[in-house]
Amino acid sequence: MTPVPYRSEQLSNEEFEALAAAHPDVVIPLEQTPYWADFERKLGRSPYGIWAYYDGGTLVATASYLRSERRLRPSLVVVNGPVWFAKRTHNAEARLVSTVQEQFRADPAVDPLYIRMQIEHPQPPVTGPLEHGWYEREIVVDLTPDTDQIFASFRSNARNLIRKAEKLGVKVQTIEQSRWAEVFRTELFPIMQETASRDGFSSFESTFYETLLTELGDHLRLMVAYMDGQAVSWLITTEYRGYSVYYFAASSHSARKTNAPYLLLWEAFKVLKEAGNTACGLTGIVSDNYPSLINVTTFKRNFSKTVVSIPTTYDIPLHPLRYALVANALKVRREAPAKLRSLPASAKGLAGRITGRKGGGEA
Structure with missing residues (x-):
């Protein structure tokens, strides 16, 4: 039996x-606001609006959609959402999935292959995703106790390293907003490049972070740790409706010798608490789909025992046959290098001649 769809209504910024404001207790991620949509637009991307979903007169959920035009797989992506205002039951999600399918199949302005969003109770037609889009577990620090209690809640290792950083002379500064882009470009982006090279990941270009700082400045903080007058570690936090997020950070090799990241994050907690935030999410930690996050998990666990599970990202196909063909093609492409490496040298040479790829041995 097909679930009964919800009523959908596109929201203006004022309506959002x-x-x-009518639901002050609901945590709304910054990525699900008009402010984030404006930031995406400045990057040259295409937000497609925010919709509210109602069961009669009762608000159930909202979702902010971003158009993605990747080759052969145009889609609408809900980044870190949807936001649920009603209880997120198995049936409620099934109705939302049915609503989204009906809504965008009938929309002449878009022809997405699928809709991507977080689903807590996956059930057909939900599948995939073709690529994972958001972390699934995070550590959250409670900022409601007084600062002494917050500090006492850290692991002893973190408390000791914070004290050592202070004794070594690490100084933390909150950078003036008017100087953010300049300071990031000249002092901080090289630290991000060093961190990415050391830890084996790809960072955005400096212009991404500069645009973030410029467009979302009213919802961000940029804090930097200095040693002997030189920037060694930095972080960017977001804030919205009393909830903050430790969003981006990087540290030089010398910062690790001085424990600057520990002192920097502790100083950030104090600033965020003073500003009225009740919690700070430390973003992703290791999970089944993100084993590489083990590298940052140990650091983040020093600051809180509270681990929050976040619904996994899934795809909702609007054209099931086309979606299955694309999914199979991507699977073959991803598995081919590993299968080629496992072949004996003679077979690699034959495969190379057939496919036109380099590598392998000669037959």
Whole structure:
């Protein structure tokens, strides 16, 4: 039996703000606001609006959609959402999935292959995803106790390293907003490049972070740790409706010798608490789909025992046959290098001649 769809209604920025104000206890991620949509637009991407979903007159959820035009797989992506205002039951999600399918199949302005969003109770037609889009577990620090209690809640290792950083002379500064882009470009982006090279990941270009700092400045903080007058570690936090997120950070090799990242994050907690935030999410830690996050998990666990599970990202196909063909093609492409490496040298040479790829041995 097909679930009964919800009523959907596109929201203006003013309508979104009124709706959010009427539900002060609901945590709304910054990525699900008009402010984030404006930031995406400045990057040259295409936000497709925010919709509210109602069961009669009762608000159930909202979702902010971003158009993605990747080759052969145009889609609408809900980044870190949807936001649920009603209880997120198995049936409620099934109705939302049915609503989204009906909504965008009938929309002449878009022809997405699939809709991507977080689903807590996956059930057909939910599948995939073709690529994972968001972390699934995070550590959250409670900022409601007084600062002494917060500090006492850290692991002893973190408390000791914070004290050592202070004794070594690490100084933490909150950078003036008018100087953010300049300071990031000249002092901080090289640290990000060093961190990415050392830890084996790809960072955005400096212009991404500069645009973030410029467009979302009213919802961000940029804090930097200095040693002997030189920047060694930095972080960017977001804030919205009393909830903050430790969003981006990087540290030089010398910062590790001085424990600067520990002192920097502790100073950030104090600033965020003073500003009225009740919690700070430390973003992703290791999970089944993100084993590489083990590298940052140990650091983040020093600051809280509270681990929050976040619904996994899934795809909702609107054209099931086309979606299955694309999914199979991507699977073959991803598995081919590993299968080629496992072949004996003679077979690699034959495969190379057939496919036109380099590598392997000669037959």
